[in-house]
Amino acid sequence: LEPGAAPAPAQPLLPHLVMPAHHDVRESDVVMHRLHGNMAAAAERGPADFAELLLVPGVGARTVRALALVAEVVHGAPCRFSDPGRFSLAHGGKDRHPFPVPLKVYDETIGVLKSAVQKARLGREEEIGALRRLDDQSRQVERYVTGPSLKEIVAGEFDQSHLLGGRSVFGWEPPPDEVTAGQNKKA
Template sequence: MAQRAGSADLPLHGGRVPKWLGERMTKLGAVITEAVVHHYGRDELLRRLAHPFWFQSFGAVMGMDWHSSGITTSVLGALKRGLTPLSSELGLHVCGGRGSHSRKTPGELVAIGDRVGFDGGALATASRLVAKVDSAVQDGFDLYLHGFIVTDDGKWVVVQQGMNGDKRQARRYHWLSEGLESFVNSPHTAIEGRSQGNIINLADRRAERSRTGQLDLLATLGPDRILREAAALALDIAKPAPQPDQPLLPHLIMPAHHDVREKDVNMKRLHGNLAAAADRGPEDFEQLLLVPGVGARTVQALAMVAEVVHGAPCRFSDPARFSLAHGGKDRHPFPVPLKIYDETIKVMKSAVQKGRLGREEELQALKRLDDQPRQLERYVTGPDLKEIVAGEFRNSPDWGGRSVFGWEEEDSP
């Protein structure tokens, strides 16, 4: 049976991803995906995409709003744009999307199946069933996004999202084909979102008798009599009986505030990232990578990208920390430093391209950059978050700082 990974609160955010950021997210998302597949394989990539904490951190390291529902749309869009040209090489295919694009998913799966050899019709049915089941989870969230990522051997992950406009909340649903035995008995790997009171989840394994009973009622009474009986019951409804508690799962709380605060970040891990960049940078990035123009600030960003590639699940309980790699499009925690972002992409592309040819030195340097923080964070200290963010703002004009509000100027606060 597929494992549940947890839940989270996701505030709804409006707006669009600007072109200058979307293009970079496409490049960085693709090269991070290539690195994960190179080191750990396609199955592991699917497991990570089905993990809500990793997914949120993945979006944050790419410069999206670190806490919002917009990460879902932007990450899936970036992966679809970035991985489509690499689909033959990686054996990965991204289907679906938001709105009308979600309804094209079955046709895309059939076409890809005809091309690469898996049963596209069966996966098209799976896509429809996933959407139907999450629609049956009567939690007040209307589905508006459906992303289906499938490998050449027919394994898949689905990430889809619903919104509750009245409550300004979103809920993200994760599915993974690995270990899936049934579409109607607790199939989710994760459901993200704020608890909104009692939820009628007909996809829960404990609802099997309810599903069977509903079908029996429909067959014996018919819809008209059922409606009359329901109306009569509504007049005499008592206090609902207490429901059995759901199993305790990891719960990631995405706060409503836009700014990144110290309580949102595991500071020991952040100080470990910074110390690792200072420690490994001079040795690895001058003697091994030899990429002109790569400075200390780029190495700090690369330390967080390396953790997204290599980190264990427990490392992603504070997605806000990963926004300190490349900032955020809304200027939180600071404007996106485009020069640093472009250097990060350049280094990652160089490492992955050489890794394809069997030259692993640069990929191994990045791996060491991920190993080091866990050794250092036990005892290193550093500046508080306000100091770190203030330094980013001071340097923002020199680093090509940009947000949806425009370029950063020398006299910016």
């Protein structure tokens, strides 16, 4: 070593996520223009045309939104992971943070990714390319798109949770009217 030169690190630094010191996902933890970009790209593709693009029948609009976030994890650069809480909006959490896991969406996402990997091994890159294009589209539209607040997004997920097989460690999610009826009985 030359005098004054720092020794080389024993192991090169790898990309990593730095998680906040709290469990709940707050708007300050999310770069909202990136989230809105993911959501806009998913909406622009639409469920019917994205399903055709991926050649996987039955992929719904909510799954396309989850895939937009998953595509970024698969194809994104480490600098894109400055707000890891945003990725919890793909499939929620088993403890209901930020919302219960929508099992139907979760299963459809796994099915699409499994199919993409299997076909890529056979030299057919259509599905992997579709995910890459979805990530590219998210990055392009995030510069100018706007959307609802994180609070509104999470509230919408809770409202739809029972329709998407929402589940947490507390059980299956009831429809919102059952929740408010139960709260009124307690009052």
